[in-house]
Amino acid sequence: MNEREMIQEIQRLKKEKNAVILAHNYQIPEIQEIADIVGDSLKLSQEAAKTTADIVIFSGVHFMAESAKILSPDKKVLLPVYDAGCPMADMIDADQLRVFKKEYPDLPVVCYVNSSAEVKAESDICCTSSNAVKIVKSMKADKILFVPDRNLGNYIAKQVPEKEIICWEGFCITHHRVKASEVDAVRRQHPDAKILIHPECSPDVVAMADFVGSTSQIIHYAKESDSKTFIIGTEMGVLHKLRKENPDKKFYLLSPGLTCFNMKKTTLPDIYQALLKEQYEITVDEEIRQKALGALERMLELS
Ligand code: 13P
Numbered sequence: 374m375n376e377r378e379m380i381q382e383i384q385r386l387k388k389e390k391n392a393v394i395l396a397h398n399y400q401i402p403e404i405q406e407i408a409d410i411v412g413d414s415l416k417l418s419q420e421a422a423k424t425t426a427d428i429v430i431f432s433g434v435h436f437m438a439e440s441a442k443i444l445s446p447d448k449k450v451l452l453p454v455y456d457a458g459c460p461m462a463d464m465i466d467a468d469q470l471r472v473f474k475k476e477y478p479d480l481p482v483v484c485y486v487n488s489s490a491e492v493k494a495e496s497d498i499c500c501t502s503s504n505a506v507k508i509v510k511s512m513k514a515d516k517i518l519f520v521p522d523r524n525l526g527n528y529i530a531k532q533v534p535e536k537e538i539i540c541w542e543g544f545c546i547t548h549h550r551v552k553a554s555e556v557d558a559v560r561r562q563h564p565d566a567k568i569l570i571h572p573e574c575s576p577d578v579v580a581m582a583d584f585v586g587s588t589s590q591i592i593h594y595a596k597e598s599d600s601k602t603f604i605i606g607t608e609m610g611v612l613h614k615l616r617k618e619n620p621d622k623k624f625y626l627l628s629p630g631l632t633c634f635n636m637k638k639t640t641l642p643d644i645y646q647a648l649l650k651e652q653y654e655i656t657v658d659e660e661i662r663q664k665a666l667g668a669l670e671r672m673l674e675l676s
């Protein structure tokens with residue numbers, strides 16, 4: 374089967390099985406092109422919560438498909454590559470979070486969606502990079518535990534100085550490797566460019582940004598901006614939409630290291646096999662799901 378035939382088969386199976394394909398902005402261009410919805414973590418959770426499809430093919434990483442299952446338990450949620458995970462989400466488990474909470478009794482826990490269902494179940498509310506500041510601002514407590522991303526936590530702390538944010542020491546291995554010296558170098562090369570950075574980058578890199586936001590917020594900012602040149606400080610998958618939607622603008626990746634190996638695992642044949650064989654199904658223990666659902670729903674209500 375060549376690529377064109379495979380795309381046709383994917384479309385046919387999708388219709389036959391009443392399936393929807395949700396893809397994250399970091400997925401490869403071929404998948405973004407065949408997906409029904411391409412977006413950031415928040416948009417994809419919102420879509421998963423309201424879908425009427427019987428099958429959700431989640432082209433992204435494990436925690437995203439798991440969140441979809443938590444929000445839509447009656448749907449069959451499939452992750453096309455069973456080991457597409459998020460190393461940051463694996464940097465804290467429920468036992469570690471319970472110990473962290475004991476160290477700071479009575480403090481509420483805000484948990485980045487890049488986390489397991491068990492960690493969400495131990496948290497008061499979730500957030501994504503697009504609504505993290507709003508969620509933390511909305512909380513009554515003036516001291517908050519934030520897991521697992523210390524870089525996003527640090528960014529929130531700067532935006533919400535009236536609160537103390539106590540962070541877990543997790544980080545995104547892709548964004549965290551970008552160095553401030555790379556921003557300096559690229560700025561010298563393109564002095565007129567706007568620098569758009571994801572808050573998973575380290576604080577010294579984030580401090581050099583013209584704009585900080587989630588993947589979709591970065592895409593939106595570039596579209597609305599009068600500027601013609603942009604330096605992109607997030608995973609390279611976003612370049613597809615940026616270049617497609619803005620043929621008259623120039624986009625440069627801030628660092629060659631901005632490739633998430635896990636986000637790049639899924640290929641078109643994986644999507645085809647997922648639809649054909651209905652693999653790999655995501656399941657979540659019902660007690661954990663109920664608790665994690667509370668944290669996700671509280672976030673969606675505020676978004
Ligand atoms: P957003 O698309 O929500 O910005 O998420 C970034 C990310 O790293 C997902 O793994």
Ligand code: SF4
Binds near residue numbers: 487
């Ligand atoms: Fe996880 Fe970072 Fe990859 Fe997103 S880009 S899936 S946070 S490792």
